[in-house]
Amino acid sequence: MxxxxxxxxxxxxxxxxxxxxxxxxxxxxxxxxxxxxxxxxxxxxxxxxxxxLDDELARIHADVLMLHGRDDPGFPPDSLTLALSRSLPHADVALLAHCSHSIAYEQPSKFLLLANAFFGGEPGSH
Structure with missing residues (x-):
């Protein structure tokens, strides 16, 4: 800690x-x-x-996409993003390989592909 x-x-x-x-x-x-x-x-x-915030999170019914670097030693996905996602009824989690803490910086192509798909945009349209 x-x-x-x-x-x-x-x-x-x-x-x-x-x-x-x-x-x-x-x-x-x-x-x-x-x-x-x-x-x-x-x-x-x-x-x-x-x-x-477990009770509050359980009331969120919007789709949620959570991205986490699979190789993040300072903030491991098991105890953070994966644990948090279990409290969100409509959460999807993507663990990015060969990535630690700065997803958009370390894996920009994967980040944009997932974000564009989630928000309904076409990859490369922005």
Whole structure:
């Protein structure tokens, strides 16, 4: 739980080299550290406790598409997206292979294909 909503102390604290390369510019440029730390200050468990919404989720009857990187070590799909999807009556889950946390960045073609199909658009029409 310590890695969730906690600003990384340095390069070694991030998930892996590919993730580090993609996120490093955002994390260490400018004043992002102060912004991020203020957004998630204090005890982290309180954010988790506030997310317990099983009754509310069960009342959602809209179609839902949830995308998750199958290889996300920091946020494993089994304990997050798959668990959450069981509370949503009309949820579909797509686990993307060879993908960790940043789906749209790591697998843009798969992301767009799934999003366009879900929202009824033609692939490449935007």
């Amino acid at each position: 310590r890695r969730v909503w906690t600003f990384p102390a340095d390069r070694a604290a991030l998930i892996d080299e590919a993730y580090l390369s993609a996120r490093e510019k955002i994390l260490f440029d400018g004043d992002y550290r102060r912004y991020f730390s203020a957004m998630f200050e204090g005890e982290k468990q309180r954010y988790i406790d506030r997310l317990v």
